[in-house]
Amino acid sequence: MRQFLRLMLLVVAAISISGCGYNAIQQKDEAVKAGWSEVLNQYKRRADLIPNLVNTVQGYAQQERQVLTEVTNARAKVGQIQVNADDAASLQQFQQAQGELGSALSRLLVVSENYPTLKSDQNFRDLQAQLEGTENRITVARGRYIQLVQDYNTYIRSFPQVITAKMFGYAAKPNFTVDNEAQISQPPEVKFGSPQPATQPQQSPPPAPAPAQ
Numbered sequence: 001m002r003q004f005l006r007l008m009l010l011v012v013a014a015i016s017i018s019g020c021g022y023n024a025i026q027q028k029d030e031a032v033k034a035g036w037s038e039v040l041n042q043y044k045r046r047a048d049l050i051p052n053l054v055n056t057v058q059g060y061a062q063q064e065r066q067v068l069t070e071v072t073n074a075r076a077k078v079g080q081i082q083v084n085a086d087d088a089a090s091l092q093q094f095q096q097a098q099g100e101l102g103s104a105l106s107r108l109l110v111v112s113e114n115y116p117t118l119k120s121d122q123n124f125r126d127l128q129a130q131l132e133g134t135e136n137r138i139t140v141a142r143g144r145y146i147q148l149v150q151d152y153n154t155y156i157r158s159f160p161q162v163i164t165a166k167m168f169g170y171a172a173k174p175n176f177t178v179d180n181e182a183q184i185s186q187p188p189e190v191k192f193g194s195p196q197p198a199t200q201p202q203q204s205p206p207p208a209p210a211p212a213q
Contacts, residue, residue, distance in 0.1 A: 021165075042137045075101055
């Protein structure tokens with residue numbers, strides 16, 4: 001009899017927990033974690049492309065050492081960050097470092113426009129295409145992560161899920177800042193147009209005719 005009562009109490013408790021959104025909280029929490037893993041994967045893909053990109057540019061434009069150094073240092077800084085997506089300060093530091101890397105890459109690609117031979121190099125064009133695709137994947141992954149976090153935070157703040165969340169220690173998660181959301185809609189431009197025509201040197205005006213003797 002006691003075992004039967006215990007079983008019934010467990011069934012009632014399970015139904016109550018389910019009705020208060022416990023299972024949904026678990027699902028949404030796992031979705032956020034999966035979304036964050038995809039964000040990290042795409043950022044890593046970009047970081048992996050950078051050494052070959054830098055080496056290729058350096059082969060044609062060794063004099064651009066400052067820009068090349070900026071990209072290399074920004075990539076190293078990103079690799080040193082131990083990011084915790086559940087910690088707002090850690091996430092902000094991660095965002096800032098990735099933003100600096102993106103800016104350094106943009107400057108590198110702008111400089112590359114000055115070297116038609118580099119732009120025509122097949123290896124460089126392949127890297128450019130891969131980088132462009134990676135930037136698009138980053139945009140999609142970050143946008144999806146923002147939506148997942150917003151959905152999760154809204155859910156656990158709603159009644160009666162807020163009671164369940166507090167009972168089991170589920171707190172709101174930090175998200176990308178407004179500035180970073182704006183950057184998502186404007187990923188770094190990595191497409192290359194046709195080579196710019198060389199500037200024609202200005203010709204000196206013809207000499208004035210000598211006066212008649």
